[in-house]
Every structure is written in C-alpha cells, then in structure tokens.
Amino acid sequence: MWLTNSSIGRKVIMSVTGIALILFLTFHGCMNVAAIFSKDAYNTICKLLGDNWYAVAATLGLAALVALHFIYAFILTMQNRKARGGSSYAVTDRPAKVEWASQNMFVLGIIVVLGLLLHLYNFWYNMMFAELAGIEGLAHHPADGYAWIVETFSCPVFTTLYIVWFIAIWFHLTHGFWSAMQTLGLSGKLWFCRWKVIGNAYVTLLMLLFVAVALYFAFCGEPEAAGKCAAGVCGAAGC
Numbered sequence: 001m002w003l004t005n006s007s008i009g010r011k012v013i014m015s016v017t018g019i020a021l022i023l024f025l026t027f028h029g030c031m032n033v034a035a036i037f038s039k040d041a042y043n044t045i046c047k048l049l050g051d052n053w054y055a056v057a058a059t060l061g062l063a064a065l066v067a068l069h070f071i072y073a074f075i076l077t078m079q080n081r082k083a084r085g086g087s088s089y090a091v092t093d094r095p096a097k098v099e100w101a102s103q104n105m106f107v108l109g110i111i112v113v114l115g116l117l118l119h120l121y122n123f124w125y126n127m128m129f130a131e132l133a134g135i136e137g138l139a140h141h142p143a144d145g146y147a148w149i150v151e152t153f154s155c156p157v158f159t160t161l162y163i164v165w166f167i168a169i170w171f172h173l174t175h176g177f178w179s180a181m182q183t184l185g186l187s188g189k190l191w192f193c194r195w196k197v198i199g200n201a202y203v204t205l206l207m208l209l210f211v212a213v214a215l216y217f218a219f220c221g222e223p224e225a226a227g228k229c230a231a232g233v234c235g236a237a238g239c
Contacts, residue, residue, distance in 0.1 A: 115165030123148055
C-alpha cells in the first residue's frame with residue numbers, strides 16, 4: 001500500500017495525524033481555560049470525559065494517532081539520515097526562519113513525548129485510569145480535575161517542566177503546520193507564506209492558552225496547595 005510503503009505516503013500519514021493532534025490540542029486548550037473562570041464548569045467537563053465509553057474510545061483513538069505520528073516520524077528520520085549522510089527531517093523550500101526547528105523536529109518530538117508521559121502521570125493516571133481501575137486513596141477524587149490542576153501547578157518544578165514542554169510543542173507545531181499543508185499539496189508559491197503566517201499565529205495563540213493556565217494556577221492557585229508544595233508534600237502529584 002502506497003501510504004505505508006512510499007516516502008510520500010508516510011509523509012501524508014504524518015501530516016494527517018499531525019493535523020488531527022492539533023485539533024485535539026485546540027479542544028484541550030479551550031477546555032483548560034474554562035478552569036480559570038469556573039471550577040464547576042471545568043469539573044463538569046472532566047466528569048463527561050471520565051470513564052464513559054466514548055471518552056475511553058476517544059482516548060484509545062488519540063493514543064493510536066500519537067503512536068502513528070511518532071512511528072512514522074522515526075521511520076522518515078532514519079530514511080533521511082541514511083539518504084543525506086546524517087542530516088535529519090529535511091524538507092524542500094524551507095525558509096531560514098524555521099531552519100532550526102526543521103533540523104531538530106525529531107529531537108523536539110522526543111521532548112514532546114517525554115512531556116506527554118509526565119502529563120499522563122499527573123492527570124490521566126490520577127483521573128480516567130483511576131476511575132477505570134477503581135484506585136482509591138488518591139489525594140483528590142478522579143473527577144475533580146480542578147484540584148489536580150491546582151496541585152500540579154502549585155509545584156514550581158512541574159510548572160517549569162510544563163512551560164519547557166509547551167515551548168517544544170510550539171517549535172514542533174509551527175514547523176509541522178506548514179509542512180503538513182505542503183505535503184498535502186495545499187501549499188503553492190502563494191499559499192506557502194500564507195500557511196506559514198496562519199500556522200504561526202494559530203499555534204502561538206493555542207500554546208498561550210496552555211501557558212496562561214499553567215501560570216494562572218502557579219501564581220493564583222489555592223494557598224493551601226502552594227503551602228503543601230513548599231513543604232514538599234504535594235500529594236499524588238509530588239514536587
């Protein structure tokens with residue numbers, strides 16, 4: 001099958017899965033911002049996305065997208081290095097402003113995956129997985145997403161790690177956005193620059209949503225949680 005056996009097909013899979021993940025991040029970012037304005041609203045969303053069958057199915061689908069994206073990124077990177085004698089993730093007609101991101105997409109991807117594992121530990125494990133597995137004795141109820149956000153970002157170490165993660169995602173997506181449009185044949189001479197501007201603006205606004213939530217709860221979270229973090233006893237999230 002050309003999608004899996006050819007270089008172009010693999011790039012198409014990378015592009016489609018990448019766009020799907022950007023759409024998910026858009027939903028996730030908008031969902032997180034709700035926590036700034038209303039604890040009850042955010043927890044209502046968390047309850048709807050708990051151990052319900054549709055939420056579990058969506059999580060499995062998301063995991064499949066991430067796996068496909070990373071696997072084909074690895075395959076393409078190895079192919080490019082072999083063909084170019086060590087250079088990685090090369091694309092045609094790339095502008096100088098994205099040269100660094102273009103040359104380090106795989107490294108950025110590794111950082112993104114490591115950040116994802118941290119995020120899964122802090123939230124998915126303590127929330128959806130805890131509900132599915134019937135885990136008891138956690139610091140907060142699995143459906144109390146607001147409490148988990150407060151506890152996580154009351155810890156300066158976690159806040160710093162998340163900010164680094166968001167920056168890596170920004171670099172990864174600002175290159176990946178226009179690159180996906182190019183791979184899918186939607187980027188001619190005229191639209192190449194347009195997609196780049198659109199992608200940079202969209203991804204920047206998207207990542208600012210995540211940064212805003214992290215900084216809000218880092219500096220404006222509940223005093224009790226901040227006190228626990230200062231004492232080194234952040235509960236299940238840790239410090």
